[in-house]
Amino acid sequence: MAKTKIVVIQLKEIIYTVIFVALGILLILLLISMFWPDKNESAPTSGNLYTPGKWTSSIELKDAAINLEVVLDKDHINSVQLINMDETVTTMYPLVQPALEEIALQLYNDVPIDQVKLSEDSRYTQTLLVEAIKTVLDKASATATPTP
Known part of the structure; x- marks a missing residue:
């Protein structure tokens, strides 16, 4: 004849087990929500022209350098x-x-940068500046990948 074993489970052990299982599930859900890619933080949408921020470029003039800064919104300079x-x-x-x-x-x-009218008095200088601005806008275009 088989001997019957009696297992005694105390209520305190059941409560601890339920609490640890709940904390484990909560931790897993937290980790999933933290590392799941968000739609808003992914690549810019096609409606954006530029990646917002401050963008810079340098213009070389013989022995001197001029730094150009362009501040952009998603669709406006x-x-x-x-x-x-x-x-x-x-x-x-x-x-x-x-x-x-x-x-x-x-x-x-x-x-648009391609339709900017240049004055006759400073055509060369303005052409140089427009080219530098185009370089900045190319770096900041929404389809380009931003560099850290």
Whole structure:
């Protein structure tokens, strides 16, 4: 005849087991939600023209460099300015700042970069600036992958 074994389970052990199982399930759900790719954080949608942020480019002028900064929204150019411009560059190339201001006014009014009208007085300077802005916009295009 088989001997019957009696197993005694205390209520305290059942409660601890249920709590640990619930915490384990909660931990698994938390890890899944943290590492699951989110639709909003993936690549920019096709409706965006640019990746928002501050984008920079450098323009070489003989012995000097001019840094150009463009601040972008997803579909608009907010700001175009020269940053860290040395006083000698300002003295040697006095048309750079006014030429950039003329271009920036057109860009702020949503004129595409290819349709910016260049003035006859500073055509070379404005062409140089437009090319630098195009370089920045190419880097910031929504289809391009941002570099860290």
